[in-house]
């Protein structure tokens with residue numbers, strides 16, 4: 001935490017330029033309406049012929065639809081700049097608008113020039129050459145076409161930095177939470193702006209403390225990448241994917257997309273994406289390593305489970321699997337060939353013969369080319385090309401000939417790839433020391449480690465299941481055999497861009513796969529190595545990720561924005577027990593003291609405390625309130641019991657539930673990433689969050705860091721030692 005005194009918001013006195021700015025706003029609104037009316041009037045859009053007129057009309061309709069939502073708040077800031085001796089004021093908004101007939105142009109926030117509004121630089125080189133100087137940055141609060149406030153962030157004439165940026169930020173952070181993640185286009189901070197605009201086409205790892213805006217910035221970067229100014233690196237939203245740790249958070253975060261003008265982005269979870277790719281939507285994904293780490297007291301077994309899980313996610317497994325498949329497919333080819341009668345139109349029938357030696361050669365070429373859609377599709381194409389070449393088939397007869405060969409080729413491929421599904425093949429490989437040794441990449445000790453089963457004491461699911469630590473291997477099998485990427489009709493393409501949230505929970509192997517499934521340089525990873533809950537799945541350092549994303553930059557966000565000083569300080573006390581990183585700096589925002597509710601054990605004691613805390617949170621003016629429990633079953637039980645105490649808290653206990661605001665009760669694993677105006681930590685004691693287990697302290701931290709403004713800690717008996725009154 002910073003030691004600065006909290007910023008007190010000064011009483012607002014209208015800015016001397018208020019009237020002038022108000023007139024400019026009226027002018028801009030009028031110009032936009034004029035332009036929209038022009039676009040909507042088809043008579044204005046006569047092309048040389050009917051077709052051109054229709055196209056022009058459609059395009060104009062689209063422009064009008066895109067601009068219309070912005071008329072109410074055409075811009076939020078301005079820049080006074082001097083370029084080559086000429087002074088000019090540029091207005092910055094969410095959507096660019098060119099006023100062809102007057103001075104009311106608006107520059108889009110995600111353009112090159114828009115960046116100058118957010119950064120602290122005072123000079124730049126305009127595209128047309130020369131030098132540009134920033135004379136003033138100004139924030140303009142506008143609602144419903146009305147100017148509310150003018151705040152200068154920087155003013156050369158007034159001596160430079162005015163402190164206005166912090167003032168505007170604090171005002172924004174004072175607002176209540178909403179049912180979805182919000183955009184921060186109007187108050188993006190300089191370090192966030194720099195991270196968001198890291199050169200397009202460069203993979204970026206954004207490391208930031210809890211509440212530093214990582215997730216928010218990841219979505220803004222995606223929006224920024226969709227701007228046509230990004231040239232060859234422009235991203236199509238519908239060709240992009242965002243992976244979030246659970247579906248509740250995915251739905252919550254996805255609400256930011258329309259605000260950022262993005263539609264069609266696939267926001268999903270790694271499990272959903274993986275089982276979809278494997279074609280096994282019904283597969284249950286378990287995490288037995290986590291169960292073992294939480295329940296088993298045998299340190300040797302815990303260490304073994306940890307090391308084994310880490311090894312399964314090691315990037316070397318990519319080549320271990322590739323070599324295994326190479327051996328396996330070559331063995332399957334031996335003794336098989338193709339001998340098929342073919343009639344090329346206009347010629348005598350012949351027999352096409354492709355021997356197993358030929359097939360070995362073709363397979364070698366396929367492995368060398370390493371096609372995105374996998375070796376099966378690659379080998380099919382290679383056999384077809386070879387057949388056409390050998391028979392010297394003219395282009396117009398290719399389809400006829402390939403149709404004749406279709407069944408035989410399919411049968412051959414069936415035999416070569418038979419009984420190799422990603423799930424069975426992964427398990428077959430892991431069970432075979434010989435197969436694991438073929439690549440020469442794993443040491444004997446590592447192979448022996450893979451033969452152990454430290455999880456044998458943990459029950460397996462009765463349904464068909466796969467464990468999270470096996471999933472990257474299964475996806476690798478899938479990637480090599482059937483391909484990996486974005487399905488477009490019947491073909492596979494690479495994603496334009498992939499954003500990963502909670503990036504510290506993805507194994508290096510998964511990064512290697514995502515890099516394969518995405519355009520080079522188009523992965524944005526957002527995470528915090530200090531918040532890792534699942535170290536056995538994730539990378540130990542960001543270097544391990546950089547090794548899989550060539551050229552990746554690690555950018556660090558140092559400030560946290562979410563909570564008041566009182567809440568951030570409490571969180572810091574918990575995190576200090578496991579987090580050796582330098583202390584992060586919070587925005588110094590003052591709020592009420594953290595509330596503590598305790599009572600001696602008695603029937604319904606906790607329910608009474610919780611109901612009282614909810615009443616107090618409401619009395620303090622909050623409507624979006626969460627009660628956070630340790631487990632899903634606690635949330636279900638308390639939700640039902642609280643009804644007898646006039647407290648109706650909606651449970652969010654499965655991934656299918658959605659957060660729509662109001663009072664909710666949810667377990668900590670589903671609360672991660674969400675935030676609420678007020679939060680109440682239930683059973684905030686050492687019986688519930690074991691003090692000696694780091695994982696439990698991390699969970700307590702997550703529970704205690706969900707509130708923006710008001711936090712209550714509730715316990716029957718004593719509170720957890722880490723959060724008691726200091």
Ligand SMILES: Nc1ncnc2c1ncn2[C@@H]1O[C@H](COP(=O)(O)OP(=O)(O)OP(=O)(O)O)[C@@H](O)[C@H]1O
Pocket residue numbers: 169172173182183184187188189192208209210211212213214215216217528531561562672673675
């Ligand atoms: N520049 C900003 N202006 C206003 N609010 C901001 C800004 N940056 C971040 N915030 C707010 O801070 C909060 C935290 O942001 P976000 O959830 O993106 O952080 P995070 O780093 O992903 O957190 P966590 O690691 O806990 O998931 C949100 O309420 C967000 O709106």
